[in-house]
Structures are given as C-alpha cells and as structure tokens.
Amino acid sequence: MADKEKKKRKADLIRSQKTKRCWSCNTHMNLEETHCPSCKRKVGSVNEHGVAVQPTAYFNYLLAVVATVGLIYFLYWAFIKN
Numbered sequence: 001m002a003d004k005e006k007k008k009r010k011a012d013l014i015r016s017q018k019t020k021r022c023w024s025c026n027t028h029m030n031l032e033e034t035h036c037p038s039c040k041r042k043v044g045s046v047n048e049h050g051v052a053v054q055p056t057a058y059f060n061y062l063l064a065v066v067a068t069v070g071l072i073y074f075l076y077w078a079f080i081k082n
C-alpha cells in the first residue's frame with residue numbers, strides 16, 4: 001500500500017516538471033530536448049528530481065565485453081596454450 005502511494009507521488013512529481021537539467025553539466029532545457037544544448041550529450045526523460053536521466057550507453061558495454069574477451073583470449077594465448 002505504502003509502495004503504491006510512493007509510486008503515485010513519484011509519477012506526480014515527474015508530471016509536474018516543466019524543464020529538465022542535464023545529468024552532466026546541470027544546464028536547464030525543455031522536456032522535449034534529446035541532446036543538451038550546452039555540452040551536446042544525449043539526455044533521456046526527466047526523473048522526480050528534475051534531472052534528465054543518462055541514456056544507457058550500449059556501445060560502451062559492448063566495447064567492455066569485447067575488450068574483456070580479448071584480454072582472456074590473450075592470457076590463454078600467452079600463458080596457457082602450450
């Protein structure tokens with residue numbers, strides 16, 4: 001019950017936002033903006049604190065996975081193969 005009220009209050013707070021702030025440089029912008037006008041970074045939807053959510057950086061996660069697999073293969077090739 002209390003959890004439902006908390007969710008409703010959060011949704012009301014999000015709906016009452018008129019502008020949002022960049023997660024990186026704190027610049028105020030319109031709710032429709034997808035890129036910060038100041039630092040040009042991607043911004044997502046607004047949260048209950050009036051801050052734009054940082055979009056998930058899928059490419060960076062992919063790069064981290066590829067680099068980890070490459071490191072494991074290198075360690076195998078250099079120390080375990082023979």
Ligand SMILES: [Zn+2]
Nearest residue numbers: 022025036039
């Ligand atoms: Zn910014």
